[in-house]
Amino acid sequence: MRLIWLLLLIPYIALLSVPLYNHKAPALFGLPFFYWYQLAFVPITSLLIYLVYRLARHDR
Amino acid sequence: MIGEVDYAALAVFVFFFVLVTALGFVAARWRRPKTLAHIDEWGLGGRQFGPWISWFLIGGDLYTAYTVIAVPALVYAVGAFGFFALPYTIIVYPIVFTIMPALWKLAKEHHYVTAADVAHGAYGSRPLELAIAVTGVIATMPYIALQLIGMAAAIHALGLEGELPLVAAFIVLALYTYSSGLRAPALIAFVKDAMIYIVVAAAIALIPLKLGGYGAVFAAAEAAFQAKGSGGILLTPDQYLPYASLALGSALASFMYPHTLTVVFASSGPDVIRKNAFLLPAYTLLLGLIALLGFMGHAAGLKLANNNDVVPTLFKTMFPGWFAGFAFAAIAIGALVPAAVMSIGAANLFARNFWRAYVDPQITAHGEAKVAKTASLAVKLGALLVILFLPTQFALDLQLLGGLWILQTFPTVVFGLFTSWFRAGALLAGWAVGFLGGTWLAWVNNFKPLHTLTFGEHHFVLYSGLLALAANIVVALVVNAALERRRAASGVAKGAKQDRVN
Numbered sequence: 001m002r003l004i005w006l007l008l009l010i011p012y013i014a015l016l017s018v019p020l021y022n023h024k025a026p027a028l029f030g031l032p033f034f035y036w037y038q039l040a041f042v043p044i045t046s047l048l049i050y051l052v053y054r055l056a057r058h059d060r
Numbered sequence: 061m062i063g064e065v066d067y068a069a070l071a072v073f074v075f076f077f078v079l080v081t082a083l084g085f086v087a088a089r090w091r092r093p094k095t096l097a098h099i100d101e102w103g104l105g106g107r108q109f110g111p112w113i114s115w116f117l118i119g120g121d122l123y124t125a126y127t128v129i130a131v132p133a134l135v136y137a138v139g140a141f142g143f144f145a146l147p148y149t150i151i152v153y154p155i156v157f158t159i160m161p162a163l164w165k166l167a168k169e170h171h172y173v174t175a176a177d178v179a180h181g182a183y184g185s186r187p188l189e190l191a192i193a194v195t196g197v198i199a200t201m202p203y204i205a206l207q208l209i210g211m212a213a214a215i216h217a218l219g220l221e222g223e224l225p226l227v228a229a230f231i232v233l234a235l236y237t238y239s240s241g242l243r244a245p246a247l248i249a250f251v252k253d254a255m256i257y258i259v260v261a262a263a264i265a266l267i268p269l270k271l272g273g274y275g276a277v278f279a280a281a282e283a284a285f286q287a288k289g290s291g292g293i294l295l296t297p298d299q300y301l302p303y304a305s306l307a308l309g310s311a312l313a314s315f316m317y318p319h320t321l322t323v324v325f326a327s328s329g330p331d332v333i334r335k336n337a338f339l340l341p342a343y344t345l346l347l348g349l350i351a352l353l354g355f356m357g358h359a360a361g362l363k364l365a366n367n368n369d370v371v372p373t374l375f376k377t378m379f380p381g382w383f384a385g386f387a388f389a390a391i392a393i394g395a396l397v398p399a400a401v402m403s404i405g406a407a408n409l410f411a412r413n414f415w416r417a418y419v420d421p422q423i424t425a426h427g428e429a430k431v432a433k434t435a436s437l438a439v440k441l442g443a444l445l446v447i448l449f450l451p452t453q454f455a456l457d458l459q460l461l462g463g464l465w466i467l468q469t470f471p472t473v474v475f476g477l478f479t480s481w482f483r484a485g486a487l488l489a490g491w492a493v494g495f496l497g498g499t500w501l502a503w504v505n506n507f508k509p510l511h512t513l514t515f516g517e518h519h520f521v522l523y524s525g526l527l528a529l530a531a532n533i534v535v536a537l538v539v540n541a542a543l544e545r546r547r548a549a550s551g552v553a554k555g556a557k558q559d560r561v562n
Contacts, residue, residue, distance in 0.1 A: 052157070
């Protein structure tokens with residue numbers, strides 16, 4: 001299950017690849033893509049960390 | 061000293077300020093320990109904070125009043141680039157999740173209170189301990205000063221002029237931190253965070269409604285940037301690397317500060333930290349929404365003397381007086397929590413890694429608490445004097461350097477958790493190169509955080525702190541390899557007698 005830790009790399013790839021999301025369209029509620037994409041990665045990152053928390057072994 | 065004062069706003073402001081002051085003093089009795097005269101109690105709140113208290117305390121400590129003022133100010137001034145605080149405060153959490161539980165365990169097991177304790181304990185080196193401690197203190201001082209700038213912006217927005225209200229607020233803060241230690245900001249954080257959440261919820265719902273929706277807000281901001289000829293609601297290609305490297309470098313640095321490590325060590329166990337790694341991003345969402353206020357400043361057509369006024373002025377224009385007062389109180393109280401924790405973190409460093417190491421090695425835990433309490437007063441007084449008597453730009457430049465400096469402690473604090481290969485001498489050499497080299501980079505770039513690397517035709521613009529960290533790590537690796545080689549050649553296993561933890 002150590003591979004599950006690789007999930008934590010996703011936010012780095014997604015957010016440090018800036019050209020990937022430096023666009024206006026598609027907009028959501030008037031927010032350009034650049035803004036809602038990054039805001040969306042807040043709950044996504046939380047979820048990924050939660051998954052690793054539940055699925056990997058940790059000493060308490 | 062009184063300009064145009066809205067008395068409803070002032071009354072609400074004063075009410076909440078008095079409330080948290082009372083809380084600050086009551087905190088000494090909260091979860092009452094046998095004695096507060098022990099550095100674990102005064103400086104770490106007894107290492108007993110569960111997930112929820114830690115959530116409020118870490119959130120209240122990391123997302124400071126200055127953030128609420130400065131991030132929207134930067135977005136107002138330059139647009140999309142100011143948004144780098146958002147990826148920064150997202151990618152910090154996998155780092156927290158991976159590193160901090162192990163660091164907490166190490167600290168608990170060996171009764172470490174500071175990062176410099178970790179350096180001394182793990183590597184048995186007084187010079188390395190001193191380097192980490194000095195870096196922590198000088199990186200924190202300007203950070204406290206910035207909290208004062210945030211507080212002053214809120215106070216002045218109320219119409220109060222002069223420095224007296226700021227001085228009074230800070231003296232009160234100093235007194236209850238002295239008497240209650242970390243319990244004071246932990247208790248106040250509940251009020252502060254609740255207030256900030258209410259203010260932001262109101263702001264992001266009501267203000268765009270008044271301004272014609274987010275589409276109109278962004279259109280107005282884009283027009284304003286075009287008229288100005290600089291900035292924009294998207295990045296230009298030459299900003300990609302600066303944006304990403306500032307986010308990454310800031311994320312690596314942020315939990316190396318004394319105030320963030322203090323609240324991590326104050327939690328009751330590794331699982332509390334893991335849970336907070338996925339619960340704290342709620343504050344990041346808040347920060348992202350606060351950042352958008354910068355664009356709303358353009359849509360509202362504000363005319364500002366100073367970019368830092370964008371949030372206070374927006375609130376004053378858009379909210380009724382009493383709610384503006386509530387919002388300013390939230391910002392000012394928002395400065396108290398981090399300022400208290402920062403002074404405690406710096407004071408712990410002074411007591412443990414300077415006083416105990418060089419002045420009084422036989423000191424008791426009681427004596428340590430006493431030294432730390434006095435040091436916390438001195439630290440706050442220093443920050444206040446800086447703000448009153450030196451130009452604001454001085455504090456801003458120093459704060460920027462502080463981030464670069466504290467980043468150079470990362471290898472010493474973190475690498476030992478994963479490998480026992482590194483020796484103190486190598487880490488100290490790496491730290492020195494990163495610290496001095498990074499300072500030089502900041503100096504030649506006129507205290508801008510970015511440096512341009514040129515390889516023939518190609519130019520790369522990167523966060524100087526990250527460049528300095530790279531140099532730091534390379535030097536540590538090379539020096540360590542050389543030391544290992546010499547040790548192998550001389551055939552003496554000197555490392556064996558070192559008190560290693562792993």
